[in-house]
Amino acid sequence: MKKTIISAFVAISTLITTVGMSFGDLLVPVMTYRVGPFAANGTQNANGFVDYLTMLNERDGGIGGVKIKVEECETGYKAEKGVECYESYRGKNPLVHTPNSTGITLQILAKAPEDKTPILTMGYGLSAAAKGETFPWAFNYPTSYFSQMTSILKYIDSQTGLKDQKIGFIFLESGYGREPIPVLEQLAPKFGFEYFLLPVAGKDAQNQSSHWLTVRKEKPDWMIMWGWGVMNPTAVKAAIKSRYPLDRFVGNWWSAGDVDLGPIGEAGKGYKGATFNATGTDFPAVQDVIKHVVSKGLTKTGSEGPGTVLYNRAMWNAALIAEAIKTAQDITGKKEITGEDMRIGLENFVLDEARLKELGFAGMVAPIVGSCKDHEGAGAAFIQQWDGSKWVKITDAIDPMKDIAQEMLTKAAAQYASNNAGWTTQTCN
């Protein structure tokens, strides 16, 4: 009896080990959150990312003839799950980490150079990672929070001028929400505007009445929001209730998704948001995903997913990773690359208009070129507006105030490096 139990145990444990290790594929790990308070947004993000890479497997048989293996790890948007997920990928040759959370990014940022795996935080994470010389292993293409805030301020400037304006900044009280505050601090005296802060704690996301009472009292000319999850629709609804003009209310790119405004519908007409990707299913890349993945039932989304803000953005995130993998394959001449090769790919890919057209992303996103020095890319954002049922692009790409953003990024990067003695940097030429 004892022997049978022991041999069964041995058999099971060897089975577990063999199933867990299957090399030969390109492992693209992704930390997602399909459960928890931010699941509505997280699910779309996860679907777009996974579906695009599945589409490459279905249509092209992977990248350079090697299949892609996407491995999801559920975080529930909780920071302490980050370590768990990170460790579960270790030793399986992950190519690039996609933490999908600023909190987790901060935790794994220091580990990346040790484990030789780059981190790509598209439109989130630590803004200072834009400085490639200080952060060789972290990337935040296509633009950082600092740059985005300057783009939004530029937009406001083009509408009413910034001078003597009063701006209310409502944000989720976390590392993510606080990131752009230094920009406001720096620019307020420079452009002569006033601002006040409205921090919303995560647990109060659905209870913003006190914040909007302050808004009524202060009567700001513009409101800017750095929100996420259920905080976004709550804020827009509260703005409607307190009769705040919605066309003076601008969300950042995580506060302007279809899941946020969809439930509000017609009433939310006029609300604006920044973004770096267009919506809709008219793009060939989205069509391919629908044809090869969604209609074949290889996805967890229904037909409503493709074309939405977050889904398209996650697709773009996956496409950038796929392009970096291809670049790395071309440069190193290897088919099965490692994290170190991936880093080279992320610094050298070229996504110009022609290449975007080939990939089917022309018109959806701005062209971007990888570089050693600048891990942020072109950095332009544009403004879209909710028309009651969908998002409509209302401006062209607005370049950030590069000199100001760069100066602040350099400072922030230097601060991080000095706080972390022995930090690995690189020199670019």
Add this chain to the structure above:
Amino acid sequence: MYFRETGQFKSKYKEELAAFPIFEDKIGIAIAALLAFVLIPIFGLPGLSWDFTMSAVMIPVVIFTITTLGLNILLGFAGQISLGTAAFMGVGAYSCYKIMTIFPDLNALICVVLSGIVTAFVGTIFGLPSLRIKGFYLMVATLAAQFFLEWAFIRIPWLYNYNISGAIEVPYKEMFGIVLTGAKSEPLTRYFVCLGFLVVLTWLASNVIRGRIGRSWMMIRDMDIAAELIGVRPLTAKLSAFAFSSFYIGISGALMVFFWLGAAEVESFDINHSFTYLFMVIIGGLGSITGCYFGAILVWVVPVILKEYGKSVFGIDAFVMENFTTILLGVVMVVILIVEPHGLARIWQIAKQKLRLWPFPY
């Protein structure tokens, strides 16, 4: 049969009072120590990668056992309820960060102990209401501590050295040429540091509880008026319980950030975490040191391992497993509390009783 005390004679009072008077218990402890100190660090757990075993299973469970010990001293032995556990862990973490950055050359282990002392001080202050109020009212007072401290971690930028991200990061520290903290440190080093703390703190707790102070806590817990009448001072007894408990919790908070997570924001110290630690204590068993180990293992290790096995063996989606383990844990908690309200520690005790009479238990 398995637990036969026959023939194990005690001829001295000291032997009778030993921590493990029965020979079989000594074997059990030796096996547990062998597992924790040798077998798991060398081989890992079956089916999980070694790195994952160390960083995602063993290090956190050791740290949470220290937390649970701290909370159990307060709740199980002194009978003072607290909902501010996570915030006190935060005090440990933030004070450790401040001490490390103000005195960059100070040894990391000393920083951890100092942060425990700072937390003990803060805990004593928030323990003051316990002199006037009891039960639910005290619970509300500690809830205030939780919210106040969370607020402080966000709104006092001095605590995180004015970092733009608002998070505390772990500086690089070494001792005798071995890297202790920071990204370059080996999981094995970090594990043994945490395990060392756990062993020392368990030994300390078991002795303090068997001594005069521990007895005064239990008297206060069982009936405070009677305790006062026979000469136990509620002031010292209650405040020392708060201080002692916060010391443990502070150390575990510092270990959590500096030897496990690597960086932390205030979210790692929110009220939900307080509840998790409370579950660990209640499931493990109030007023039992062994129970702390059981509680931490059940609440932390079981879901993590189930999730990994579910993914790698059965190929179930990660989010399905996440929901499944949450449901399972909830069910297990309810069942355990119905079957045995005194937690796993009591179940363990009953099992021992039965084994003593095996094969004819009654």
